[in-house]
Amino acid sequence: MDAEAQDRFREFVENRSSSLLKTAVLLTGGDRHAAEDLLQNALVKALNRWQRIDEPEAYVRQILYRQQISRWRLKWRRRELSVAELPEAAAGSDGVAAADLRLLTRGALTRLTARQRTVLVLRYFEDLPEADVARILGCSVGTVRSTTHRSLARLRAIAPELGALGPAAGESQPSRDFSPVEVRP
Template identity: 65%
Template sequence: MKPSNHDEFRDFVAMRSTALLQLAVLLTGGDRHAAEDLLQIALMKAYGRWAHIQQPEAYVRRILYRQQVNRWRLRRHRAETTVPVLPESDGGTGGDSDSELRIALWAALGRLTKRQRAVVVLRYFEDLPEAEVAALLRCPVGTVRSTAHRSLAKLRVLVPELGPEGRTEQVRPLSYSSKGMQG
């Protein structure tokens, strides 16, 4: 790799690694160590093709999605590990009730199946269209729709504040953007 490409890659990692790590944490269900491993693998793969990549962030995100799907397939029968400490976020200006809702949502996301969590993260945190989620997860669009429906229903049961009777203005208290987690 040319020195200029190496410097470009290093700058990209310095600027975008926090947001990419937050995405990886979401994909791994809150497992910070697995998220760090997932991001490291994605960045290693991107480094090898850096000179040919035109949209680096999109490329790395796609690697993250596909690598995590591959992990799920390989570890289908392995028990999921959860961690008691939530990853850091930018936080918000909300009060204690917002924090409690965020904590409850994180815990509820950890209780979804791997596929349900992937669909929720890709559809609602990454805001991808159903067709793109289906392509990334290599399943039909109908499966994405039904999984999203069941996942949201399960989240509403686990966190009643998300339901129609609860605080509907905060159905998505955590949104993911290129600047990180927002409240």
């Protein structure tokens, strides 16, 4: 690889790695170490083909999704964190409520299966249409719809406290927030 390509790659990593890491953290269920490994492996794969890549961010995101799919197809055992009591919702300013919502949502996402979490991240965090999610995951649109439906139902069942902290029914929610869906009881 020539010096100019190396400079472009370094610039890409400096500018886009934080955004890519956020996606990787969500895909891994909040496990930052696994997310860093996932991103690092994706960047290494992108580096090997750097001079032939037209859209680097899309290419690296595709690698992230596919690597995550490979991880849950291997059926590795996940470590679960069990707690005696759920954290209480803090009464306070909107910033505190939003932070609580993000933390509770992230915790609830870790209790989903990797496949369920991946579908929700792609649909609601990445804001991809069902057809694109199906293409990325290598399944049908119907499978994406049913997995999304089951994932949201499970999310509502395992974290009913999210409904109390979410925005009111008339408020809109930013599409790039850590909370991928508004959950109502």
